[in-house]
Amino acid sequence: MIAEVRSAFRVDASKRIAEILEAIDRADIALLVRSAHTLRGICLTIGAEPLASTALAIEQAALAGDVEKAHDFIDPLIERSVRLFEALDRPEGKS
Numbered sequence: 001m002i003a004e005v006r007s008a009f010r011v012d013a014s015k016r017i018a019e020i021l022e023a024i025d026r027a028d029i030a031l032l033v034r035s036a037h038t039l040r041g042i043c044l045t046i047g048a049e050p051l052a053s054t055a056l057a058i059e060q061a062a063l064a065g066d067v068e069k070a071h072d073f074i075d076p077l078i079e080r081s082v083r084l085f086e087a088l089d090r091p092e093g094k095s
Helices: 002-026 029-046 049-063 067-071 074-089
Strands: none
Touching: 002 029, 002 049, 002 067, 002 074, 029 049, 029 067, 049 067, 049 074
16 A cells, blocks of 8 residues: 555656746746645645645745746655655565
């Protein structure tokens, strides 16, 4: 069951991250707000606080209509998602 949750999270989070990058590229505020909000929610569900906080910062920038500020969070978004995905790939009990 844990493997299924990990897999579902990875698929959904990857989709939302791709949407965020696309939304920033297209300056699509509505998509950016929706995708960042959804990513934040799924991260909080599994306790992925660092990635959730990055998604929140992107969401807040988007709500303010500031795509440039949202763009500033791309590197932390990618870095934190990579670290999280690597952690999810580790066998249980390994740090």
